[in-house]
Amino acid sequence: MFRVIPVLLIDQGRLVKTRKFSKPKYVGDPMNAVRIFNEKEVDELLLIDITATERRTEPRLELIQDVGSEAFVPFGYGGGVRTFEQARSVLRAGAEKVILQESIFTEPDLVPRLVHEFGSQAVVASIDYRKRFWGGNRVYRHRGRKVTAWAPVDFAKHCEKTGVGEIFLTNIDREGTREGIDLTEARAVIEAVNIPVVVHGGAKGPEDFKELRALGASAGAAGALFVFHGEMDSVLISYLDRKQSSGIWD
Amino acid sequence: MTLDVYLVYRKRTVVTIVDLGLGNLGSVANILRRIDASVQIAQTSREIDQATKLILPGVGAFQSGVRKIDELGLRGALLSAALERKIPLLGICLGGQLLGTQSEEGSGEGLGLLPMRVKRFVVGQLRVPHVGWSGVEYADPFLKGFFSEPLPSPRRYYFVHSFHFSVEDSSLIQGRTVYGEIFPSVLAHQNLIAAQFHPEKSHRFGMEFFAAFLKWKGMS
Numbered sequence: 001m002f003r004v005i006p007v008l009l010i011d012q013g014r015l016v017k018t019r020k021f022s023k024p025k026y027v028g029d030p031m032n033a034v035r036i037f038n039e040k041e042v043d044e045l046l047l048i049d050i051t052a053t054e055r056r057t058e059p060r061l062e063l064i065q066d067v068g069s070e071a072f073v074p075f076g077y078g079g080g081v082r083t084f085e086q087a088r089s090v091l092r093a094g095a096e097k098v099i100l101q102e103s104i105f106t107e108p109d110l111v112p113r114l115v116h117e118f119g120s121q122a123v124v125a126s127i128d129y130r131k132r133f134w135g136g137n138r139v140y141r142h143r144g145r146k147v148t149a150w151a152p153v154d155f156a157k158h159c160e161k162t163g164v165g166e167i168f169l170t171n172i173d174r175e176g177t178r179e180g181i182d183l184t185e186a187r188a189v190i191e192a193v194n195i196p197v198v199v200h201g202g203a204k205g206p207e208d209f210k211e212l213r214a215l216g217a218s219a220g221a222a223g224a225l226f227v228f229h230g231e232m233d234s235v236l237i238s239y240l241d242r243k244q245s246s247g248i249w250d
Numbered sequence: 251m252t253l254d255v256y257l258v259y260r261k262r263t264v265v266t267i268v269d270l271g272l273g274n275l276g277s278v279a280n281i282l283r284r285i286d287a288s289v290q291i292a293q294t295s296r297e298i299d300q301a302t303k304l305i306l307p308g309v310g311a312f313q314s315g316v317r318k319i320d321e322l323g324l325r326g327a328l329l330s331a332a333l334e335r336k337i338p339l340l341g342i343c344l345g346g347q348l349l350g351t352q353s354e355e356g357s358g359e360g361l362g363l364l365p366m367r368v369k370r371f372v373v374g375q376l377r378v379p380h381v382g383w384s385g386v387e388y389a390d391p392f393l394k395g396f397f398s399e400p401l402p403s404p405r406r407y408y409f410v411h412s413f414h415f416s417v418e419d420s421s422l423i424q425g426r427t428v429y430g431e432i433f434p435s436v437l438a439h440q441n442l443i444a445a446q447f448h449p450e451k452s453h454r455f456g457m458e459f460f461a462a463f464l465k466w467k468g469m470s
Contacts, residue, residue, distance in 0.1 A: 001384060065276055069276065069280045094276045094277045095274075096274070097410070117310060118272075118273075118309060119309075119310060119311045119355070122310070165379045218381060218382065
């Protein structure tokens with residue numbers, strides 16, 4: 001069954017929302033959002049600590065434990081996870097999956113070791129990409145600040161080879177904009193791999209998830225759509241109405 | 251008054267979760283507390299020996315689970331609880347797989363409490379791992395015996411796995427799920443249940459499942 005997944009961005013313990021990976025806006029306490037999403041029985045949650053790699057901070061185990069206590073829905077956690085021990089502690093604290101990005105570049109042994117110990121279903125590769133000035137999409141590191149030579153499709157295949165069980169694909173240019181999903185690149189990545197792909201960046205409504213499902217995405221993820229309301233970006237935690245969203249879950 | 255007497259007086263069901271050091275013990279404990287169970291954690295044989303109901307959770311690869319059981323020296327106590335004392339024992343996801351004999355995922359001998367092997371999904375039309383919410387179709391006798399009231403609608407639970415149960419004796423199969431192929435998602439025999447999904451992550455469906463387990467007296 002297709003999944004619709006709210007994404008929560010954490011900056012030093014606070015819930016924030018960025019736009020094209022910049023201008024973080026304070027949204028509130030992550031646990032309030034988690035509680036509301038739990039009440040709405042969301043399919044899954046993704047929590048990303050967006051400054052952990054840059055600041056070299058540890059995974060927020062207490063937050064993960066709190067989420068596990070409050071929310072009886074599955075969730076993945078990522079941000080700054082660089083070592084086997086950190087990944088293990090994330091899973092032990094209650095996350096279903098650990099989400100990696102930077103360490104896929106810097107610690108090539110980490111994914112295989114984690115997969116061997118925990119199984120591929122516990123390890124997700126997070127791929128951020130944007131269009132380069134002269135065209136063509138490229139994968140970026142460090143919250144969109146450092147370009148790589150990889151095209152998203154090639155990097156997705158590389159991640160699949162390392163053994164990850166799922167790809168979390170984010171279009172940086174559309175993130176936070178609610179201007180629509182980049183279906184072209186989504187389709188290319190989905191068709192390039194045999195593992196589930198979660199598509200993120202720009203979702204503006206139920207139609208986007210219907211389209212993603214039709215493309216063969218395993219899930220659609222959204223931040224702004226579920227955290228803001230209206231043109232003024234007022235904070236409102238929401239989800240899709242399961243009864244009204246035919247074509248997504250049925 | 252001892253704790254046990256007090257808990258019986260309070261009529262809260264006591265359930266013991268086995269801690270293999272692999273994954274989300276806290277989530278299982280918390281959802282059980284939410285449905286008013288009294289939760290004990292067992293890390294030693296002695297604590298398993300004192301249990302009256304056991305849950306074996308697990309997130310991880312089969313060989314890691316086997317290794318942990320043996321490193322912690324829990325095999326004897328688990329077998330004794332299951333076969334001699336015959337207390338209700340629920341294995342969840344990896345925990346369920348560990349009730350079987352062997353797995354294609356890796357080496358090591360499971361507990362062998364169920365004549366079940368663990369096989370990988372055949373990569374066909376659908377992607378592996380199987381991640382997401384899927385329905386379980388329960389066998390009628392189990393439905394009546396496990397859930398005390400009829401279920402109003404199909405049940406769905408969160409699955410996240412690349413390997414699944416496989417049995418030759420179909421009488422063990424109490425729940426089936428379709429993912430490309432039809433695979434057994436719930437097995438039960440006498441006092442043992444194995445569930446492939448994660449009830450602790452399946453919100454109200456999971457709470458319902460755990461509540462049923464707390465009252466369950468075994469297969470009749």
